[in-house]
Amino acid sequence: MDRKVVVPGDLLSEDAKRSGEGTFVKDGKVYSLLYGLANYKDKINVIPLAGKYVPAPGDNVIGVIKDITFSNWIVDINSPYDGLLHISEFPKRIEAEEMSKYLRMGSSIMTRVKDVDPTMKVELTLNDRKLGSIRTGRVIEISHTRVPRLIGKGGSMISMLKKEMNCNIFVGQNGMIWISGGEEEMDLALKTILLIEKEAHTNGLTDRIVEFLKSEKGARS
Amino acid sequence: MDMDEAEISFFKDGLRLDGRGADQIRPIKIEVGVLARADGSCYVEMGKNKVIAAVYGPREVHPRHLQEVTRAIVRYRYNMASFSVEERKRPGPDRRSHELSKVSREALEPVILTSYFPRSVIDVFVEVLQADAGTRTAGINAASVALADAGIPMKSMISSCAAGKVGDTLIMDPMKEEDNFGQADMPVAMTPSGEITLLQMDGRLSQEEFRQALQMAMRGCREVYEIQRKSLLDKYSQLESEPVQEVQALE
Numbered sequence: 001m002d003r004k005v006v007v008p009g010d011l012l013s014e015d016a017k018r019s020g021e022g023t024f025v026k027d028g029k030v031y032s033l034l035y036g037l038a039n040y041k042d043k044i045n046v047i048p049l050a051g052k053y054v055p056a057p058g059d060n061v062i063g064v065i066k067d068i069t070f071s072n073w074i075v076d077i078n079s080p081y082d083g084l085l086h087i088s089e090f091p092k093r094i095e096a097e098e099m100s101k102y103l104r105m106g107s108s109i110m111t112r113v114k115d116v117d118p119t120m121k122v123e124l125t126l127n128d129r130k131l132g133s134i135r136t137g138r139v140i141e142i143s144h145t146r147v148p149r150l151i152g153k154g155g156s157m158i159s160m161l162k163k164e165m166n167c168n169i170f171v172g173q174n175g176m177i178w179i180s181g182g183e184e185e186m187d188l189a190l191k192t193i194l195l196i197e198k199e200a201h202t203n204g205l206t207d208r209i210v211e212f213l214k215s216e217k218g219a220r221s
Numbered sequence: 222m223d224m225d226e227a228e229i230s231f232f233k234d235g236l237r238l239d240g241r242g243a244d245q246i247r248p249i250k251i252e253v254g255v256l257a258r259a260d261g262s263c264y265v266e267m268g269k270n271k272v273i274a275a276v277y278g279p280r281e282v283h284p285r286h287l288q289e290v291t292r293a294i295v296r297y298r299y300n301m302a303s304f305s306v307e308e309r310k311r312p313g314p315d316r317r318s319h320e321l322s323k324v325s326r327e328a329l330e331p332v333i334l335t336s337y338f339p340r341s342v343i344d345v346f347v348e349v350l351q352a353d354a355g356t357r358t359a360g361i362n363a364a365s366v367a368l369a370d371a372g373i374p375m376k377s378m379i380s381s382c383a384a385g386k387v388g389d390t391l392i393m394d395p396m397k398e399e400d401n402f403g404q405a406d407m408p409v410a411m412t413p414s415g416e417i418t419l420l421q422m423d424g425r426l427s428q429e430e431f432r433q434a435l436q437m438a439m440r441g442c443r444e445v446y447e448i449q450r451k452s453l454l455d456k457y458s459q460l461e462s463e464p465v466q467e468v469q470a471l472e
Contacts (some may be wrong), residue, residue, distance in 0.1 A: 002392025004455075005454050005457045005458075007369055007378060007449075007450050007453045007454070008332070008369055008374070008375040008376065008377055008378055009332075009375070009376060009378055009412065009413060009414075022374070024376065026376075031376070031377070033334065033374040033375065033376070034369075034372060034374055034375075035369035035370065035372065035453055036372070037370075039456075049372065049457070050260065050261065050370065050371055050372035051260075051371065051372025051373070052278070052279055052280070052372070054258070054337070054338070074372040078281050080278065080279045080281060080338060081281075081340070081341075082281075118339070119290055119339060119340060120339050120340050120341075127278040145372070181416075201457075
């Protein structure tokens with residue numbers, strides 16, 4: 001794979017059509033917008049090494065209720081912008097007075113970004129079977145820039161993890177991850193995810209993680 | 222009075238008091254990601270200048286009324302530590318630091334893509350730990366690297382360097398003695414492609430001298446840029462043990 005470290009303003013290509021994410025075009029040439037890794041495929045994408053999560057419609061995220069208003073829960077989603085969860089997006093019909101019975105301040109929820117308007121008003125929803133309040137398991141936080149590596153190509157990494165660990169894992173695009181399973185499995189899953197975060201920028205990661213899991217499991221049995 | 226001035230000599234055997242040639246910058250050291258709490262940070266030494274820059278954000282704007290609906294605002298705070306100069310500096314903002322904060326912010330803002338983060342703020346804090354003339358240029362250099370480290374989208378980096386005039390000779394990157402007793406000081410900040418975002422001058426220069434001094438400062442900026450770029454690439458190769466391929470720098 002063709003990857004390079006770039007800083008903002010680096011020339012990436014003379015062909016304006018190859019401009020992908022994290023790039024911009026000036027005078028028909030493609031330049032980098034970010035400090036990160038440039039990925040040369042048909043399009044050139046620059047993957048940042050750091051940065052804040054910006055919500056996009058369809059993203060699964062994990063958030064914490066930080067306030068309750070008349071008909072909305074305000075959710076901290078680890079981003080410059082707070083999420084709004086309207087009462088009508090709760091899976092069942094509830095009265096405004098009873099909102100805090102279902103989700104109180106400090107509750108963690110798995111939710112999805114339903115819509116984001118140009119002023120960055122972020123609407124969330126809980127209307128899906130796999131979404132909802134978090135009652136068991138653990139939530140850990142990694143940099144959101146590492147999430148694509150944790151999921152892997154077409155979900156290869158995360159489905160491998162789920163299978164090997166025998167754990168339920170919910171990956172939020174904002175870098176918050178929920179793990180649920182046996183105590184020992186959770187410990188190992190946590191260790192593995194942190195390893196993936198640390199080595200997210202290296203090649204052949206999935207294979208190395210498989211090796212790592214093998215040796216960890218071998219040591220245990 | 223004239224006698225006093227005549228006694229000051231800025232050159233010895235064709236070299237400056239610190240052993241530099243007229244068109245040499247001071248040695249620069251840049252460290253990236255020195256603060257764990259900040260989203261991006263950078264420590265810079267330019268000669269005897271020591272500055273540290275921290276970037277926070279994009280984050281929610283407080284106080285609320287400063288917020289802008291279509292773009293992120295940029296706040297820049299230049300501050301000198303009370304121990305940064307020989308005579309203790311009274312701490313807190315003053316006329317000078319207000320001005321420097323404003324011009325430094327305006328030097329960086331044109332390259333930041335503020336429209337990506339409506340209703341938010343990008344906070345830049347620059348602390349001068351030790352001053353030796355040219356702290357604004359050192360601060361801008363540090364802030365630019367810290368912004369990149371924070372993952373903030375920018376059209377390019379910003380590099381900054383000053384030129385000056387002492388003893389009727391144009392010099393690059395004046396140090397404290399040359400700044401205090403010199404005839405002119407001209408800090409410049411620009412993108413690697415030569416778009417100038419900061420240009421100040423005090424003292425006197427003829428038109429021809431101004432032109433030459435500007436060329437000189439811009440050359441200094443390009444040298445600084447190479448060091449900024451290298452520091453960012455080096456930080457990455459620390460993460461990764463295998464050698465990093467370099468890309469061609471912007472001409």
